[in-house]
Amino acid sequence: MAHGRPTKRRDMFPAAFILPPLVWQASFFITPLVFLVWMSFWRVKNFRLTRDFVTANWERIYNAGFFYDAYVHTFTLATVNALVVSVLAFPAAYFLAFRAGPKVRQLAIVFLVTPFFTSYLVRIYSLQIILAEHGIINSALGLVGLGPITMLSTSFATVVGFLTLTLPLVILVQLLALSQVDKRLMEAASNLGVPPFEAVFKVVIPSAKVGLIMAGTFGFLLSFGDYVSPLFLGGSKPPTLSILIADQVKSGNNWPRASVVAVTMVVTLVAVLLLMTSLAYAKRGKK
């Protein structure tokens, strides 16, 4: 409430810091988002976008079975990736945080950032070669009289793609989280009878809870919106939401319907982020 404020003095100093990101967010995130929502009420006449205000796009998409299938499929894959990537990343992050020397740790951080220098698309193509029917894995299996196993154009391949996308980042975020763990607490636990392996679950994970949850959330967010992996590795069987967006645009120039899917995705991401944040910062309940 404005009235009853003890002082009218306004400090402009914080504003100077907050303003640039605020302007950036407003012009490159909020504005397009508003535009996106607006466009979901437009119409397409003779393959041409027409300004309008109709709810037909929402009705059409939300009544389509393929949309729900795609939604569940996308959500499931992203969740599986978040869990798998968290579990795979943890031992590496743990080793780097607690066992490795500073030299090894620095080197590892460099190597974890390096994948972001190479095109994601190129990495996905190389995965195609590895996972294909006559690819590297199946050739190797053939040598010992096994296979071939169909991996390409399955959800398995999609998740492998998600993992190459998210694993380095999740390790980095976990490493940051684990670096904040007070090592004296680990000694205290040891002193109170906890063997090192148990200490991971009794001290390290509870101490680093916020960072670990946020790392997993990144794993979800990045894969939920990914288009490349489901298309080139998953063979869009079945399609994910991002593939659905592309299809709407490609077949019939239907930007409004694509917008409906996109808005749904943004709402989902924000909801997941809010949920995970409140989970991460949840205080022990006081009874």
Add this chain to the structure above:
Amino acid sequence: MSEPILTLDAVEKRYGADVAVERIDLAIDKREFIVLMGPSGCGKTTTLRILAGLETPTAGEVRLWGRPINDVPPWQREMPMVWQSYALFPFLDVRRNVEFGLKQRGGMSAGERRKKALEWLDRLGIAHMEKRGIHQLSGGQRQRVALARALALEPEVLLLDEPLSALDAHLRIRMQGELSRLHSELGITFVYVTHAQSEAFALADRVVIMSEGRVQQIGAPREIYRAPASRFVADFIGASNVVGGTVVEEKDGTVVLETPVGRLEATGSRAKGAAGALSIPADWIAVEPAGEATDGTAVEGRLVTEDFTGAVVTLYVELHDGSQFFVQKQQHEIERLSLKRGTRVRLSWPLEHATILPE
């Protein structure tokens, strides 16, 4: 004498070329309150960590009831520690922190654990805070939780690493009293590390003075105070004036040293011609107006400054060679002398309290 509960036998700890503990021999008796004291870097904390199993000695043996425990990992030692930083688990509330060790040991139902934790919290006067988070506690309260967490395991030996140094002076005195009370009530062995002499002397049955990875002296506080075993201890305790010199005479238990402040007598024996240092406790020195001749147990000088710390006054007297003596007196003893800065005074002491320090 009964068998010691803990024995350190020629224990050594090196980190590459650096020596943290050079060689420690120490036997700790059951129910003893033993304090390891020394300047920072003297190896006292390393010694405590070796007892807890958090450091592995590079040589020597640690024994519990005569049984070597060098290879027993910390989580099997049952020697809980109270940490300088408290090291409480911020993700658990007060009661769960206290239950932590009990839960880990197993063999108790949740109800029993809870009851035991509350008993200890009650004993330390913070039972009403059982549901608080650690971040909601003050330093003194955290210290109590840390004590409760360690004591809930009902160990034979409690290790304490500078437990009071993060508290303010007032609280420190109170916790000191509390620790003393707990020790006598529980009848367990306390091994306590500190750099604060007041804590050590107030709490300890025996004090172990350490320097540069070695034990300098082990003894009851009074013993160390009255008869420092070396020049280092005398300087570290800071309760005596130490004067270096050369022995010029020796006869039946008394020596005469030639020092920069004159010829001084001391009890003890040392070969003629040897170097030696003489220690005179500051509170055994009598102050009078100058006039009478000085002899082997007296010097003359000029009063430079005085320091009041409550009832005790410390006088600093500059001697003719520029060195200083300090004298500690009760304030009422000084008042009648009505000393002014610059006054020449005569300092004298009984011969039996001037001792030659072992080299």
